[in-house]
Amino acid sequence: MKLMVNGKVHExxxxxxxxxxxxxxxxxxxxxxxxxxxxxxxxxxxxxxxNDGDRxxxxxxxxxx
Amino acid sequence: xxxxxxxTLPSRLLLGTAQYPSPAILxxxxxxxxxxxxxxxxxxxxxxxxxxxxxxxxxxxxxxRILPNTAGxxxxxxxxxxxQMAREVFGTPWxxxxxxxxxxxxxxxxxxLLEAARILCEDGFAVFPYTTDDLVVAERLLAAGCKVxxxxxxxxxxxxxxxxxMALRSMRGHFPxxxxxxxxxxxxxxxxxxVMEFGFDAVLLNTAVAKAADPVGMACAFGKAVEAxxxxxSSGMLEPRDVAVPSTPTFGRAVFS
Numbered sequence: 001m002k003l004m005v006n007g008k009v010h011e012x013x014x015x016x017x018x019x020x021x022x023x024x025x026x027x028x029x030x031x032x033x034x035x036x037x038x039x040x041x042x043x044x045x046x047x048x049x050x051n052d053g054d055r056x057x058x059x060x061x062x063x064x065x
Numbered sequence: 066x067x068x069x070x071x072x073t074l075p076s077r078l079l080l081g082t083a084q085y086p087s088p089a090i091l092x093x094x095x096x097x098x099x100x101x102x103x104x105x106x107x108x109x110x111x112x113x114x115x116x117x118x119x120x121x122x123x124x125x126x127x128x129x130r131i132l133p134n135t136a137g138x139x140x141x142x143x144x145x146x147x148x149q150m151a152r153e154v155f156g157t158p159w160x161x162x163x164x165x166x167x168x169x170x171x172x173x174x175x176x177x178l179l180e181a182a183r184i185l186c187e188d189g190f191a192v193f194p195y196t197t198d199d200l201v202v203a204e205r206l207l208a209a210g211c212k213v214x215x216x217x218x219x220x221x222x223x224x225x226x227x228x229x230x231m232a233l234r235s236m237r238g239h240f241p242x243x244x245x246x247x248x249x250x251x252x253x254x255x256x257x258x259x260v261m262e263f264g265f266d267a268v269l270l271n272t273a274v275a276k277a278a279d280p281v282g283m284a285c286a287f288g289k290a291v292e293a294x295x296x297x298x299s300s301g302m303l304e305p306r307d308v309a310v311p312s313t314p315t316f317g318r319a320v321f322s
Contacts, residue, residue: 006109025113030121032107032150037142039149057109059150060117061124063091064106064134065081065221065271 001052018045020056032059067267069244070159070191070212072130074101077261078291079132079246080284081271088123090280095127098284099292102130104161104269106137107151132193134161135181139174144181148190160185161193161215161248161269171221171249175202179209186210195248198232200239207243214243215269218260219250222272226256230263237264254283254290261294262302 003010005024014020017033017040033040034057040048050056067074080100085091095103105124110117124131133151138144141164148160164181166174173196182192186209194206198216206214216236219225227233228250237245247260248269257268268291277283 006111026110027113028115028118030117030154031110032154034146034150037146039146039153042153057150059107059147059154060110061121061154062106062108062117063081063083063085063120064104064136065083 001050003050003053004055006056006058015050016046017048017050017056020050021045021058026058028060030060033057034059069102069267074130076100076102076288076291077267077295078257078288079104079248079267079269080274081269082124083271084275085280088120091275092123092127093281094274094284095129097281097288098274099288100129100284102132103127104132104134104271105155106134107147107154130159131155131157132159132161133157134195135163136161137165138163139165139177141177141181141184144177145184148181148185149188152190158189159191159193161195163195173197173217175199178202179205182206182211183209193246198229198236200236203236203240207240212244213246214240215246215248217249218247218256219252221249223250224252224273225250226252227260233260233265234263254286257287258290258294258297261291262297264298267291 003012012020012023014023035054067077076099078098078100079102080095080098081104082091133155135144135147138147144164162182164174164177166172178194182194185192192211193213193215194211195215196202203214218227244266246267246269247265251257251270252273274280274283
């Protein structure tokens with residue numbers, strides 16, 4: 001299915017958020033995820049089912065003022 | 066020592082972590098400033114997690130408290146979701162809430178800010194709202210559950226210093242028991258000392274240190290200015306007068322004519 005990940009279109013076989021992170025080589029306890037503008041907790045990623053067209057944000061700590 | 070929401074902090078300076086020439090200079094500036102709270106953000110991770118990991122490891126090594134922000138958010142939904150994501154990553158309910166309303170001035174959208182603050186306070190966050198010096202907005206933010214307020218003294222990154230002194234002093238006077246942190250617009254250590262002399266509890270700054278020719282030296286200077294301003298406020302300053310008053314005793318002076 002087609003997903004929008006951090007603003008870029010990805011064609012993936014992953015069906016859950018955890019699978020998507022693994023498929024795109026994301027790793028680390030410092031990542032935060034949201035699907036279609038809502039937070040998806042780390043503990044829920046393995047069960048969270050993705051749908052075609054979902055917009056996923058994967059964020060990590062950065063400098064800030 | 067400074068009690069902020071039940072946490073005792075050794076410094077009244079809160080420091081941003083953006084725009085430094087290098088991570089090493091950022092780390093040295095944090096140490097030189099004496100700060101115990103730094104602000105951080107969340108941004109899209111484009112390197113599989115490795116970019117965020119480096120920065121996060123550096124910040125953790127400094128042993129300071131984290132105040133995540135919602136910088137760049139222009140809507141209530143963006144700000145609320147970013148705050149929730151920050152709580153998960155950084156493990157703190159503290160959030161510097163920014164809802165920007167104007168692209169040129171980066172002025173807060175106080176209507177959106179209030180709505181987001183209400184949602185987040187109900188959700189258990191300790192909201193540090195980046196707001197204007199408007200007293201009515203401040204009252205509404207407190208009613209929404211905020212326990213601390215962060216008024217700007219000038220637009221973010223402008224280095225103008227306190228442009229509306231009357232409004233800042235008025236805010237201090239109206240909310241004597243609320244922790245007030247001046248956030249944004251400070252350019253020089255003397256600006257920080259000035260608002261601390263007004264009785265503000267702390268200052269939060271970033272650009273003035275990060276973009277200085279010597280960020281580490283400037284961090285040290287700001288740390289001293291904040292401390293000096295607070296001590297001056299606590300020590301009771303002389304009120305200005307329109308007439309001269311001799312400081313040397315006039316009694317007992319010699320007469321030569």
